Amino acid sequence: MIASVTLNPAVDYTVELSESLAAGTVARATDHQYDAGGKGINVSKYLVGLDVETVATGVAGGFLGQYLLEQLSAQGIAADFVEIDGETRLNTTVLEPTEEYKINQNGPHVPAIAVEDLVDRLREYDPDRVVVAGSLPPGCNPETIDLLAEAGPWETVVDVDGATLSALDAEYALCKPNVDELAAATDRRIDGVESALEAARELRADGFDSVVASLGGEGAVMVTPEQSLHAPAREIEVVDTVGAGDALLAGVLASRSHGDSDADALSHGIAVASRVVSVSGTRAPSLAGVRDDRESIAVSAYCSSH
Numbered sequence: 473m474i475a476s477v478t479l480n481p482a483v484d485y486t487v488e489l490s491e492s493l494a495a496g497t498v499a500r501a502t503d504h505q506y507d508a509g510g511k512g513i514n515v516s517k518y519l520v521g522l523d524v525e526t527v528a529t530g531v532a533g534g535f536l537g538q539y540l541l542e543q544l545s546a547q548g549i550a551a552d553f554v555e556i557d558g559e560t561r562l563n564t565t566v567l568e569p570t571e572e573y574k575i576n577q578n579g580p581h582v583p584a585i586a587v588e589d590l591v592d593r594l595r596e597y598d599p600d601r602v603v604v605a606g607s608l609p610p611g612c613n614p615e616t617i618d619l620l621a622e623a624g625p626w627e628t629v630v631d632v633d634g635a636t637l638s639a640l641d642a643e644y645a646l647c648k649p650n651v652d653e654l655a656a657a658t659d660r661r662i663d664g665v666e667s668a669l670e671a672a673r674e675l676r677a678d679g680f681d682s683v684v685a686s687l688g689g690e691g692a693v694m695v696t697p698e699q700s701l702h703a704p705a706r707e708i709e710v711v712d713t714v715g716a717g718d719a720l721l722a723g724v725l726a727s728r729s730h731g732d733s734d735a736d737a738l739s740h741g742i743a744v745a746s747r748v749v750s751v752s753g754t755r756a757p758s759l760a761g762v763r764d765d766r767e768s769i770a771v772s773a774y775c776s777s778h
């Protein structure tokens with residue numbers, strides 16, 4: 473089973489406008505929705521759709537924390553969150569006809585005692601893998617993630633920002649930076665697949681057994697001890713990109729837990745991400761038949777000197 477950890481969850485508020493925002497005028501929304509979000513929670517939501525046993529854990533508080541837990545329960549997503557005094561954040565996505573804006577709050581302070589409680593709960597689930605994903609709220613730091621990684625016999629996967637990635641000291645099974653996080657973690661300029669692969673190889677040497685990096689419109693790369701792979705993005709109509717990286721990660725992890733090859737895991741990740749970007753917000757789309765979508769994704773293998 474895969475346990476996700478979201479130290480800084482959010483209610484994702486997605487609002488759609490039929491015209492671009494203009495200063496001094498009132499924008500009228502044509503649609504809106506609220507989703508239980510935060511990167512680890514999203515990974516668990518998508519894993520459920522992929523029939524992988526998972527529990528979403530983390531810390532939550534206040535009326536938004538309560539709403540988030542109710543949403544997860546209504547969607548049949550197993551969740552176990554430590555309650556804190558602070559208020560879980562509201563993150564906003566504004567979808568204009570041609571642009572997408574994202575505003576994320578910092579989140580509430582998380583006391584050390586809440587992290588200790590979380591570790592105890594994680595141990596009770598005895599997961600094979602723990603996925604720690606999303607930003608660090610006030611009160612947490614990279615050592616918090618190292619602590620979670622070293623608290624049990626599980627493999628740990630991380631999806632955190634570039635500076636946090638560079639500061640981690642424990643051993644990790646996999647990390648999933650986006651292109652900016654990969655550039656920040658390696659201090660390299662990334663302008664295409666080959667430079668992304670080079671950077672991912674460098675990051676591997678820093679304590680990450682595998683690196684999966686999302687490259688937006690250029691798809692994703694995966695570097696493992698055995699190989700370096702690239703899969704292109706699918707050509708589909710994108711509604712919004714929020715949750716795409718979480719979906720890529722969920723797809724890769726689900727495929728790996730079924731014993732698939734690295735190439736199949738990468739194309740599965742791309743296929744799941746394509747489904748997620750074709751719906752608004754971070755709700756889980758139908759993932760029925762998503763394994764078949766892999767057929768149209770040609771994965772290329774690169775040799776390390778390439």
Ligand SMILES: O=P(O)(O)OC[C@@]1(O)O[C@H](CO)[C@@H](O)[C@@H]1O
Binds near residue numbers: 714
């Ligand atoms: O502020 P963070 O923790 O980096 O990211 C949080 C977030 O933007 O990530 C998810 C999409 O990946 C959303 O559900 C959520 O609002």
